[in-house]
Amino acid sequence: MIKEGKFGVQEAVSLTVIAIVSKVFFSSPAILAGLVGNTGWYMTFISAAVALIGFGFIYLLLKRFPGKDLAEIFEISFGRVGGFAASGLLGFYMFFTTITRTNEMTEFLKVYVMPLSPNWFVAGIFVACVFMLCMLGLESMARVSKLFIYFLVFGFAAVLAMGVQNYDVNNLFPILGQGLDKVAFHGVIRSSIYGEVIILAIFAKSLHGVKYIKKEGIRAILISVVIISAGLLACSLTFPNYIQQEITSPMYEMATLIDYGRFIQRVESIFLYVWVIGEFISASIMFYSFIRLFCHSFRITDKKPIVIGSCITLYALALMHKDIITIIAGYVAVIRGLGSLPMLTLPLIALIVASIRKKGGDVQCAK
Amino acid sequence: MRKIALALMICLLLPCFASCHEASEMDDTLYVIAIGVDQGVADKWRLTIQFPTMKSGGGSSSSNGNGGNSSSGGGGGDDESGQGYATVDSPSFFVGIDMLNASMPRKLSFAHAQIIVFSEELAQSGLIGEYVAPIGRFSEIRRSSHVFVVKGTAFDFLKENKPTIGTTLSKSFQVFAAASENIGYFPHITLENFYEGLKSPYGQAIASMAAINEMESSSEEGGPKEEQEFKTGGEYLAGELPRDGKNKLELWGTALFNGDKMVGELNGDETRLLLMIRGDFRQGLYVMQDPMEPELIVSLDVQLDKKPQIDIETEGEQPIIRLKFQLDADLLSVQSMIHYENPELRPLLEETFKKNIEEGIAELIQKCQELYCDAFRFGENAAKNFLTIDEFESYDWNRRFHDAKVEVDVDFTIRRTGAQIKSYPIKEPIGEE
Amino acid sequence: MRVPGAIGQTLGIIGAIVLGQAAVSAGLVSPMLIMITAITGLSSFAIPNYDAAFAMRMMRFVYILLGSAAGFYGILAGILINNALLCSMKSFGVPYFSPIAPKTKSHHDIITVSPPWTVKTRPDYVNPSKRQRTASGFMRGWKQSDGRDGK
Numbered sequence: 003m004i005k006e007g008k009f010g011v012q013e014a015v016s017l018t019v020i021a022i023v024s025k026v027f028f029s030s031p032a033i034l035a036g037l038v039g040n041t042g043w044y045m046t047f048i049s050a051a052v053a054l055i056g057f058g059f060i061y062l063l064l065k066r067f068p069g070k071d072l073a074e075i076f077e078i079s080f081g082r083v084g085g086f087a088a089s090g091l092l093g094f095y096m097f098f099t100t101i102t103r104t105n106e107m108t109e110f111l112k113v114y115v116m117p118l119s120p121n122w123f124v125a126g127i128f129v130a131c132v133f134m135l136c137m138l139g140l141e142s143m144a145r146v147s148k149l150f151i152y153f154l155v156f157g158f159a160a161v162l163a164m165g166v167q168n169y170d171v172n173n174l175f176p177i178l179g180q181g182l183d184k185v186a187f188h189g190v191i192r193s194s195i196y197g198e199v200i201i202l203a204i205f206a207k208s209l210h211g212v213k214y215i216k217k218e219g220i221r222a223i224l225i226s227v228v229i230i231s232a233g234l235l236a237c238s239l240t241f242p243n244y245i246q247q248e249i250t251s252p253m254y255e256m257a258t259l260i261d262y263g264r265f266i267q268r269v270e271s272i273f274l275y276v277w278v279i280g281e282f283i284s285a286s287i288m289f290y291s292f293i294r295l296f297c298h299s300f301r302i303t304d305k306k307p308i309v310i311g312s313c314i315t316l317y318a319l320a321l322m323h324k325d326i327i328t329i330i331a332g333y334v335a336v337i338r339g340l341g342s343l344p345m346l347t348l349p350l351i352a353l354i355v356a357s358i359r360k361k362g363g364d365v366q367c368a369k
Numbered sequence: 370m371r372k373i374a375l376a377l378m379i380c381l382l383l384p385c386f387a388s389c390h391e392a393s394e395m396d397d398t399l400y401v402i403a404i405g406v407d408q409g410v411a412d413k414w415r416l417t418i419q420f421p422t423m424k425s426g427g428g429s430s431s432s433n434g435n436g437g438n439s440s441s442g443g444g445g446g447d448d449e450s451g452q453g454y455a456t457v458d459s460p461s462f463f464v465g466i467d468m469l470n471a472s473m474p475r476k477l478s479f480a481h482a483q484i485i486v487f488s489e490e491l492a493q494s495g496l497i498g499e500y501v502a503p504i505g506r507f508s509e510i511r512r513s514s515h516v517f518v519v520k521g522t523a524f525d526f527l528k529e530n531k532p533t534i535g536t537t538l539s540k541s542f543q544v545f546a547a548a549s550e551n552i553g554y555f556p557h558i559t560l561e562n563f564y565e566g567l568k569s570p571y572g573q574a575i576a577s578m579a580a581i582n583e584m585e586s587s588s589e590e591g592g593p594k595e596e597q598e599f600k601t602g603g604e605y606l607a608g609e610l611p612r613d614g615k616n617k618l619e620l621w622g623t624a625l626f627n628g629d630k631m632v633g634e635l636n637g638d639e640t641r642l643l644l645m646i647r648g649d650f651r652q653g654l655y656v657m658q659d660p661m662e663p664e665l666i667v668s669l670d671v672q673l674d675k676k677p678q679i680d681i682e683t684e685g686e687q688p689i690i691r692l693k694f695q696l697d698a699d700l701l702s703v704q705s706m707i708h709y710e711n712p713e714l715r716p717l718l719e720e721t722f723k724k725n726i727e728e729g730i731a732e733l734i735q736k737c738q739e740l741y742c743d744a745f746r747f748g749e750n751a752a753k754n755f756l757t758i759d760e761f762e763s764y765d766w767n768r769r770f771h772d773a774k775v776e777v778d779v780d781f782t783i784r785r786t787g788a789q790i791k792s793y794p795i796k797e798p799i800g801e802e
Numbered sequence: 803m804r805v806p807g808a809i810g811q812t813l814g815i816i817g818a819i820v821l822g823q824a825a826v827s828a829g830l831v832s833p834m835l836i837m838i839t840a841i842t843g844l845s846s847f848a849i850p851n852y853d854a855a856f857a858m859r860m861m862r863f864v865y866i867l868l869g870s871a872a873g874f875y876g877i878l879a880g881i882l883i884n885n886a887l888l889c890s891m892k893s894f895g896v897p898y899f900s901p902i903a904p905k906t907k908s909h910h911d912i913i914t915v916s917p918p919w920t921v922k923t924r925p926d927y928v929n930p931s932k933r934q935r936t937a938s939g940f941m942r943g944w945k946q947s948d949g950r951d952g953k
Binding site: 242 | 505508511512513540543547559561564565568569570571746749750752753755756757758759760761
């Protein structure tokens with residue numbers, strides 16, 4: 003039985019922040035530069051605002067059913083079958099995200115760090131780490147994220163600070179990029195970037211109470227928006243938008259350009275440290291939330307065999323893609339485009355249905 | 370406990386993966402320091418690489434280059450020059466690498482490539498775009514390497530590239546190329562800057578010029594010529610400096626590009642003005658004719674403290690560029706011993722120098738306008754007048770620059786006068802009238 | 803190690819140096835590996851606790867194996883798993899990384915150590931029956947110094 007003890011505010015915040023922020027290290031800045039030009043750094047504020055509204059609905063939903071987590075709430079709101087479908091949808095989405103994370107990590111490591119290693123080797127190590135982390139339980143994952151977040155944020159800030167020699171403010175002009183309408187449109191659609199805040203709801207039983215969940219969610223989104231915006235700003239300052247859209251990983255290339263004389267150069271290994279560890283933890287927590295939802299739907303109490311089986315499935319599916327463009331333009335585009343549906347609108351629907359059917363809240367439930 | 374045992378057991382299986390994929394010892398790789406590209410004779414490209422040969426024994430003398438070669442066990446003597454070069458004609462960059470790998474005992478690695486050299490012929494035929502594209506996509510070559518355009522062939526240039534002080538090739542070139550900050554006679558252009566410039570709607574690309582100086586001028590005989598006209602020392606183009614010495618290489622001047630075709634070259638003085646406008650000029654020693662005694666000169670150590678203030682109006686037919694910057698100087702030498710330090714005469718010096726600079730800038734910008742080359746990145750300032758990228762790109766700055774009107778305002782102050790605050794005249798020889 | 807006194811230390815150090823030099827000259831191992839082993843061995847002396855230092859010295863070889871198998875990526879995976887295992891451990895009911903990993907109330911001693919007489923409460927993670935160290939809440943009550951700490 004994997005223990006899922008309780009953990010506090012700081013651990014929850016660090017877990018959520020790492021889960022959200024790891025995606026900025028991949029090709030997101032490049033895709034954004036293609037869509038909205040050099041305005042990604044303030045477009046992300048719009049996304050965060052939408053995500054905060056979405057989180058508001060999640061919070062209201064949790065407040066209505068205190069002491070229960072999201073899977074149980076779906077069952078109560080939608081009924082047995084509907085809850086199964088909703089949990090299934092969300093769980094499948096989490097699994098898809100994990101596969102995408104694994105694929106992204108494997109492909110980018112193969113492009114930049116280990117071009118000659120075979121795919122199964124790199125993906126194998128990744129899946130082995132995810133497996134170990136999941137076996138150790140949610141509490142350990144939260145503690146590990148709290149432990150590492152100081153180093154990760156420090157490393158990230160160090161890379162941004164050292165890149166100052168390559169910043170050119172003129173790269174930010176024209177200030178409105180491709181036009182304010184496109185910025186707003188993409189900002190709203192891509193609010194799925196902050197969608198991982200739903201893990202706070204999925205693991206609501208391990209947190210101390212609804213009041214804390216509200217604090218944690220808001221803090222997590224605010225900290226992530228600062229980090230993501232700083233990263234996108236640094237990329238836009240270093241590369242003009244026509245170059246930024248070409249690069250596979252703008253943040254990595256930015257770290258490569260740091261050159262302060264004979265000693266401080268070629269420091270992208272620091273950046274690799276931040277990136278890889280953040281990604282391990284992020285993929286593990288998404289995978290664990292899938293396990294959680296899956297086990298709850300099927301009323302399975304012992305998670306260990308499910309973890310083993312799902313890891314093997316994950317490994318098999320992670321090796322299925324043919325090329326890197328399928329991942330960037332295919333999987334990731336799907337997640338960004340449709341991600342707000344399961345992450346942010348599903349709780350909203352649950353809230354509406356619950357208030358219509360008069361479940362929870364002050365009304366005494368018959369069930 | 371069982372989890373720990375499980376984890377450790379997995380780790381013990383790891384040696385079966387050791388070194389089977391990616392691992393390569395430092396002894397097995399050949400680190401390429403310089404890459405040269407020419408138009409090939411037998412095939413499309415001529416690729417030249419230069420690398421250090423690690424011939425000295427393990428940790429013996431201080432003249433050891435990079436790393437140690439542990440299996441040689443001390444002793445193999447130093448080569449006279451600790452670097453080697455190899456060249457191949459090939460249809461593309463990557464095939465060339467493989468062809469070279471076949472003739473080198475070690476595997477090539479470009480992770481330490483510091484300079485990329487193109488020949489002038491290649492640049493003038495407009496083929497650089499084709500050649501830079503694979504380099505941008507290749508993740509091993511860093512975008513912080515320096516880019517040079519060389520007169521003659523890159524092959525000759527790299528052959529002459531021997532470190533004269535110290536034996537480490539990689540160190541000597543890094544320091545050499547970084548000298549741009551101290552003298553300002555050639556710009557510091559990395560692959561990233563060059564690549565951006567090739568694609569940019571804000572301006573055009575530039576690259577540093579380099580050349581091999583055959584030292585012809587010092588072999589001319591005879592004394593100084595009778596009528597020496599005033600030269601500033603910076604007027605030469607690369608390769609023409611009248612000097613002698615062991616090192617044949619020269620980094621001097623700028624290559625101007627329009628798109629991916631090289632259309633012009635700037636000499637040393639013009640390069641300094643270019644760097645001043647771009648805000649990259651830090652310090653340089655200047656010489657000017659003494660306004661009161663034109664045969665003698667005054668030397669100044671000029672510095673640019675703040676970046677220039679550039680305002681561009683894009684409303685009307687002709688864009689108007691207003692350029693304003695401030696130069697500070699230290700007085701280095703006054704050959705005529707005239708007391709220029711005193712507050713009445715100093716403005717005379719300042720005015721003369723200011724006029725020289727302003728005229729120089731006007732000529733330089735005129736020259737660049739004719740070549741359709743906005744090497745000063747004025748386009749970046751022009752972009753501030755537009756709200757969206759589409760508007761700016763339809764304005765087409767690079768074409769409009771040709772018609773722009775430029776107003777220059779230089780503010781020049783002599784701040785310090787060196788270790789002397791007054792000059793007393795030297796006495797004339799007695800008895801010789 | 804088991805040789806008495808000063809001889810033991812010196813013998814250990816000199817033996818290590820000689821062996822390392824001989825191995826490098828003979829070409830058995832690359833000098834890089836010797837450097838890494840020596841530096842990590844020396845660094846393990848920075849860990850105050852003898853048992854922890856010893857454990858780190860053992861783990862060094864696991865990291866070398868991971869590094870040879872998968873390079874930097876393998877070492878990062880090793881760091882993560884190592885720390886995850888440590889975070890999941892409890893010694894005498896107290897989580898291993900206590901003041902940091904589960905955040906507890908009193909956290910005066912994480913990076914710097916403050917003088918013991920300034921500490922007013924017992925640490926939270928040992929679940930003491932009384933949080934305050936002194937009944938009055940003031941420390942060093944016996945010190946008569948113009949009503950600063952004492953009454």
